[in-house]
Amino acid sequence: MEFFLVQALNGISYGLLLFMLSSGLTLVFSLMGVLNFAHASFYMLGAYFAFQVSTRIGFWPALVIAPILVGAIGMLVERFGLRKVHRFGHVAELLFTFGLAYLIDEAVHLIWGRSAVDYRVPPDLDGPLFEIFTTQYPIYRGFMMLVSVAMLVSIWLALTRTRIGLVIQAALTHPQTVEALGHNVPRVFMLVFGGGAALAGLAGVIGGNAFVTEPGMAASVGPIIFVVVVVGGMGSLAGAFIASLLIGCLQTFSVALDWPIFGLKLSQVAPVLPYLLMVLLLIFRPKGLMGTREG
C-alpha cells in the first residue's frame, strides 16, 4: 500500500510534467499543423537557463525569467524561421524544427559542456513534505505538482475565458474566417508557438533539478512526449492529458517493480514499455485514445 501510494504520487507528478510538455506540443500542432521537434530542446533550454539564473540571483526569479526567455526564443524562431519555410509545406516545417533541435543541442554542448551541470533543488523546498507510513515525501515533488496544476488551470482559463483565448480557439478550426474578421492570425501563431516554448521552458525549470540537467535530457524526453501525443490522439488536449498521466505512471511503476518477464526484470524492460504501448494502441485503435480522425 505504501509502495503503491508513493509510486502513484511520483507517477502523477511526472505525468503532470509530461502534460506541460505535451500540451504545448499539441496546441502548436493543432493550430499550425507543425510538429515541433525542438520542443524537448526548449525544455532543456529552460533547465539550463534556470540553472544559470539561479546561480546568479536565485531560484524564484529563475522560475519566471527562464520560461520568458525560452518563450522569446520560441517567438523569434517562429517569426524568422518557421514562417519562412511555411510556404514549402509541412514536411519542410517539420525538418526545420528537427534541424533546430540539432542546433540547440549542439549550442548547449558548446556553452555548458558535455557533462551534467549542478542545478539543485532550492534549500527552501528541500526536505520532507509529509510522511506516508514510513516514506518521507519530498516538498519539491509537491511543489512540482502545484506549479503544473496552477499552470494548467491558468492556461485553461486563458483559452476559454479571455479574448485572445477565444481567437486562438477559433483559429484552430477556421483560420481564414478569423483573419477575415480582422485578427492577425500569423501573430496568433507566433504567440502560441512562443507560449508552447515557454511552457516547455517552465517544465524544464521545475524538471531540471528534480531529475538531471544534462545535454542528453532533450533526447531522452523528446520521444516520450511524442509517444504521449500519439497515444492521446494527435491534436487532442484531453487525450494528451490522459496519456501523460498514463505514461507517467507506467514509467514510474515499471522502473520500481522487478517482476520477472522472460528472464528479465520488469525494471529492465521499462524503457521499452511506452513505445510498446504506442505500437499496440496503433494496431488496435489507430486514432489514439481521444483522437477524432484516422490517417
Place this chain on the structure above:
Amino acid sequence: MRYQPLNLARWILWGATAAVFIVAPLVFTSSFALTMLTQMGSFIIFALSYNMLLGQGGMLSFGHAVYSGLGAYIAAHALNLMGKGAFAFPVTLLPLIGGLAGMLFGVMFGYVTTRRAGTTFALISLGVGEMVFACVLMFPGFFGGEAGISTNRVVGKAFLGVSYGPAIQVYYLVAAWCLISMAAMFALTQTSLGRMANAVRDNPERAEFVGYDTQKVRFLQLVLASFFAGVSGGLSCINFEIVSAENVSALSSGGVLIATFIGGVPFFFGPILGAIVFIFFVVALSGFTKAWLLYLGLFFVLMVLYAPGGLASLLLLHIPLLRARRLNRLALPYLLAGGAVLLALAGVIGLVEMIYRLSEQGASTVISLPGVSFDAATAPPWLSFGFLLMAGLAALHFAARFFSRRWHDVQTEIRAA
C-alpha cells in the same frame, strides 16, 4: 513489348559513374581517403534507400537506421558463425544476408508504421526506432550492449587473391555493391510499384479511388527500402568489423535524413551527393573540430530555409544556362557572393571555436593557428570575429541582390534567344 530506343545519355551517365568508382581510389591514394570513399559507398546505398521512403513514397521516417543497424547485427553474427566454421558462405555476398535481415524487420515493423501516413508515420517510425534502440541495450547477450559485437571479415581461404584483408579490396566490394544497388533502386523507380509510390505520395485519396491500397503500397516500398538499408548495414559491418548500438540509434536515423535532404529529395541522384557531403562532414571535419555537428546542423537548417530541393536542385538550375553558354555571366556575382560567404563563415567559425574553447574545462584559452595566435579569454578576437561576421552578412546581402538581378537578366536573355 514496345520498341525502346537505346537511351545513350543514360548509358553514358551510368558508365561514367562506374568509371568514377573504379578510378577514385587510384586518384586519392591515401589510406584516409580510402576509408572515406568506402564509407561514402555504403552511405550512398543507405541514403538512396532512405529516399525510397521520403522522396518517392512521401514517408518521412525518423527510424530508418533500425533496418540498416539490425541488418548489420545479423550480418556480424553470420560472419562470426562463418569464422567458427558453422557454415560456409562467401563474404562477398554477406550484404545479401544483411539485406534479407533488414527486409524481415521491414516486414515486421513496416506492418505497424505504414498503417498511417504523414506526420503520424514520422512519429511512429521515431517510436519504433527508440524501441529497437532500447531493446538493443536490453539484450547484451545478442547485441553486446553499448560496446557492440566485433567480428573479423577475413574468413576462409582467399579466393583469387581476394581475402578482404586489405582496405582496397573492401573498397571495391563496397563500390560494386553500391553500383548494383544504385542501378536496382533506379530500376525500381521505373516499375509500377515505384510509380504508384509517387502517386500515393502526391495524392493518396486519388490513388485509392483508382483502386490501389495506399497502405499496401507504402508497406511494399518500405520493405524494399529496408532491404537496401540492410545491404548498406552489411557493408558497414564488413568495413568496420564492429556493430554497436549506435548503428540503430536516433542519431544515425537523423544522419541519413539530413544527408538525403541536403543532397536533394526530389531527385534520384540527390542522396548520392548528400551522402558524399555528409560523410565528408562526419569523417573529415570531425577530425578538425568538435563542433562539426553544429556546422552540419547549421548547413542543414540553411538548406531547409533556402534550398528545399537540396544540392541537386541547385545544380540542375544551372543546366539551362550551361546549354545557352551563359554560365560565364554568373562568374562575377558568384565570386562576390563566394567572398562574402567566406567572410561570414570565418566570423562564425571563429566565434564558435572560441566559445567551445572557453567551455572546455582545463583547456588553454590560447588558440594558435599557423601564422596567428590569440587568447579567447580577451575581447579583441571576439570583436574582430564579430566584425567579420557582420561585414560578411552585410556583403552577402548586397551580393545576393546583385546575384539575383544578374540571374534574372540571364534568364530573360535565354528566354528571348
